[in-house]
Amino acid sequence: MAEQTPEIVLIGNEESLDLTLLDLIDHVLNTGVIIRGNLVLSLAGVDLVYLGLDLIVTSVETAMRHIAKTGPTKRPSIRRRLKR
Amino acid sequence: MLAYCIAEQQRQIDIPGSGVEGAAVRWIDVGGLRCFVSDFAVQMPREPVPEMVKAFSEVLQRIFAQTAIIPFRFPTMVESEAVLKRFVASRSAEYESALHRLRDKVQMDVRITAKPDGPENSTQSGKNYLQRKRAIYKEAQSVQEEFRRISGSVAGKWTQRDTSGGIRGFALVDRASLSTFLEKIARVHTPAGISARVTGPWPPSEFVEIVHE
Numbered sequence: 001m002a003e004q005t006p007e008i009v010l011i012g013n014e015e016s017l018d019l020t021l022l023d024l025i026d027h028v029l030n031t032g033v034i035i036r037g038n039l040v041l042s043l044a045g046v047d048l049v050y051l052g053l054d055l056i057v058t059s060v061e062t063a064m065r066h067i068a069k070t071g072p073t074k075r076p077s078i079r080r081r082l083k084r
Numbered sequence: 085m086l087a088y089c090i091a092e093q094q095r096q097i098d099i100p101g102s103g104v105e106g107a108a109v110r111w112i113d114v115g116g117l118r119c120f121v122s123d124f125a126v127q128m129p130r131e132p133v134p135e136m137v138k139a140f141s142e143v144l145q146r147i148f149a150q151t152a153i154i155p156f157r158f159p160t161m162v163e164s165e166a167v168l169k170r171f172v173a174s175r176s177a178e179y180e181s182a183l184h185r186l187r188d189k190v191q192m193d194v195r196i197t198a199k200p201d202g203p204e205n206s207t208q209s210g211k212n213y214l215q216r217k218r219a220i221y222k223e224a225q226s227v228q229e230e231f232r233r234i235s236g237s238v239a240g241k242w243t244q245r246d247t248s249g250g251i252r253g254f255a256l257v258d259r260a261s262l263s264t265f266l267e268k269i270a271r272v273h274t275p276a277g278i279s280a281r282v283t284g285p286w287p288p289s290e291f292v293e294i295v296h297e
Contacts, residue, residue: 033157
């Protein structure tokens with residue numbers, strides 16, 4: 001199949017780069033093959049995104065080993081959050 | 085490793101030099117299928133997640149421009165090549181069938197929503213609110229039907245689902261007919277108060293029915 005498909009196009013009355021990015025995010029996060037698994041993405045020891053059981057295939061032990069390498073995660077406690 | 089997508093094996097697919105986090109994209113063959121992956125450290129990201137999404141999407145688009153793909157949902161990470169092979173091999177018949185059926189197809193998304201008309205009137209009654217919601221849905225439905233009618237036979241198949249703010253439609257279009265499709269739908273008139281956005285071409289994920297237990 002040599003024919004090239006054009007880049008993503010946007011037609012409509014709400015043109016915005018942000019919306020195009022949202023479309024990309026929507027597509028890559030919400031469509032596609034799912035493999036079951038579990039993980040937390042962390043940056044500098046702070047949990048960024050908890051990825052549900054449907055997204056990743058790796059053993060919990062392996063994931064925890066990887067997370068442990070980055071040091072303990074620091075989540076605000078429920079008590080601290082309630083005080084705000 | 086991070087999994088991007090599955091495609092049919094072809095001698096020559098031009099892949100981008102790097103993907104998410106700048107890691108080299110490579111492929112793993114499983115029977116007649118080819119899976120595209122790159123190395124991915126679980127404890128990152130160093131970049132903001134939107135950058136990763138863009139990089140992931142660019143890899144998909146580059147491959148999808150050349151052949152049909154079934155994307156993996158981002159971020160699908162696999163522990164090893166053996167795990168990925170086992171997973172894909174167990175569903176290879178479904179993937180091969182879908183890729184064959186959708187070989188020359190792309191998906192166009194049509195999102196029809198009500199334009200915001202100022203702050204919500206908190207004093208409106210529940211009945212008025214529901215009536216307004218029903219009226220918006222009816223209008224969105226008629227715009228969606230207009231998209232279907234105007235695109236005619238160029239879009240071989242349509243599917244749609246309701247969203248909180250309107251309707252989302254998906255058209256299955258031949259790659260070769262994409263420009264005709266775009267020309268046709270550019271003529272759709274959207275009434276005041278209704279917004280219509282068309283994006284694509286996307287991999288036809290809405291037309292792939294693969295059951296995951």
